[in-house]
Amino acid sequence: MSMSSNYGPPKPEEDMIKLIHHAINTGVTFLDTSDVYGPHTNEFLIGKALKGGLRERVQVASKFGISSQDGKMQVRGDPAYVRAACEASLKRLDMDCIDLYYAHRIDTRVPIEVTMGELKKLVEEGKVKYVGLSEANASTIRRAHAVHPLTAVQMEWSLWSRDLEEEIVPVCRELGIGIVPYSPIGRGFFAAGPKMFENMAQNDFRKGMPRFQPENLEHNVHVYEQLSKMASRKGCTPAQLALAWIHHQGDDVSPIPGTTKLENFKQNIGALSVKLTPEEMSELESYASADVVKGDRHMYMGSTWIHSDTPPLSSWKA
Template identity: 45%
Template sequence: MNNPIPRRELGRQGLNVSAIGLGCMGMSDFYGPADDAVSLAVLNHALDIGVNFLDTADMYGINGANERLLSQLLRTRRREVVLATKFGNVRGPDGAFLGINGRPEYVRSACDASLQRLGVDHIDLYYQHRVDRSVPIEDTVGAMAELVKAGKVRFLGLSEASAATIRRAHAVHPISALQSEYSLWTRDVEAEVLPTCEALGIGFVAYSPLGRGFLTGAIQSAEDLAPDDWRRSNPRFQAESLPTNLALVAEVQRIAAERGCTPAQLALAWLLHRNPSLVPIPGTRRIARLDENAAAATLALGPQELERIDRVLAQREVAGTRYPAASMASVNA
């Protein structure tokens, strides 16, 4: 890459990361077969070009497979990585989902297990992956704060938390980052969550910033996905939703072509222009896509271009919820 990737601050506690991060989930689960050797090549290339913010979770892959994958990189390049992982979504040894756990004793044991799998002595950013509605957020974040005092964690985060939950959590211990889905076709957080983060000085990490790949234009139907790809069950990828959603993608492609960039770069640049404390973490298993995404960090969009995109978004509805009904119950909690 010709231009260095700029850095951004998440929160007010000193967490500095690359303006584009790398979501690692798809390297181990949910999006069809993956190759660990290829994934490691992508991870090393990310650090080589300045993408230092790597995002994983203990539930990405059976028995923490994604954390174990990252451990192979961390053995030799730990100092170059801003490492984020998550706890709270519990899976059994066979990969079955067992629910959400935010109890203090689980927080402590989950952190120790992640540290062991990752092969590190501390986690830079530790998120509660989903809010446990049966446990007061004060209790969960209190246990997370103990991990900071113990030196096992540097900064704290939440994922898919509501504005009210964020305020309660932040009153217990500073929250450096809130991670939730945000993209051209998922803008729920704009009403309350983003303003709350801005008011409290909390950074925002946007996952699925490319609409789980849909906004790139590479997916025209569910048949373009592997048979075991989780997106086949996503409402937005269903046949009844596709015509409406493809119309939005066509508009994004048109604007990107006129701008001389790819649809993915336009979608990422749009996010980066929304807030200076926002960092998208697109996932990929290909070096070419990683380079493409990273280049968006230096793509400047003018006021007229941003206004045009906003007009398109106002005119083009999105069909389907972002998760199946059962999973929707755990977001914005």
């Protein structure tokens, strides 16, 4: 996402393609994009980067469902939109099949069975290999999985965003669904702390995030300070420590830290060698417990999993 949008202006295409190539040659096998990143331009970027035989070396995930109407975000999961979005993404990616295709957000006007029904058809047609949901609650996950098996659920999960642990993680493990944590480094905060704001672009959407508002940031900086102290003891960076904590959640957890810088990518890879004891895991969690952190985890909480219930299938009129 950050290569093309949201975290400031788009980065130079040539540089980003080199970074993607370096990631693949280092051993990364999973690339995550969405039609809303840019919008659209990130899918074009991934498509270009995978030319020359690299496509077969990676699993590509994309997403649909978030569109912009008159500058306002709209979520759609109706069958016609699902199909049109998939076919458009295939063209931009220049691929015959998307390995993992997510509903980026849940359309609460459409029964999840209807959205999943169209995704199932796309699988049967060979346009999509596996299906996932992003920011869906436990009930929605169960209903969706009953229509067609879900391969992954993508949720925000990090030291200070742990609201999924009580319901979402258990239901995913019960049903055998993988978990893909986004923003595992706290949207960059665990890497740089308040310094990340020093050279931040005016159009970086993190400036509007509740946890980064002055009245909350002044308090939340203590989380970073404690993280940094433990990182010094462990001989790693704060970002590596935060990412290692996610890696220790289980083999069914595949975090997707984003970066636009080679040095940060190398740090992320280095997190795999950071080992944590149960006592250290508990200590880390105490730094950013729900009663410690101030501010919501997202600026659009209305579209997160806690508000993702959809109507019953019996209410749907095509």
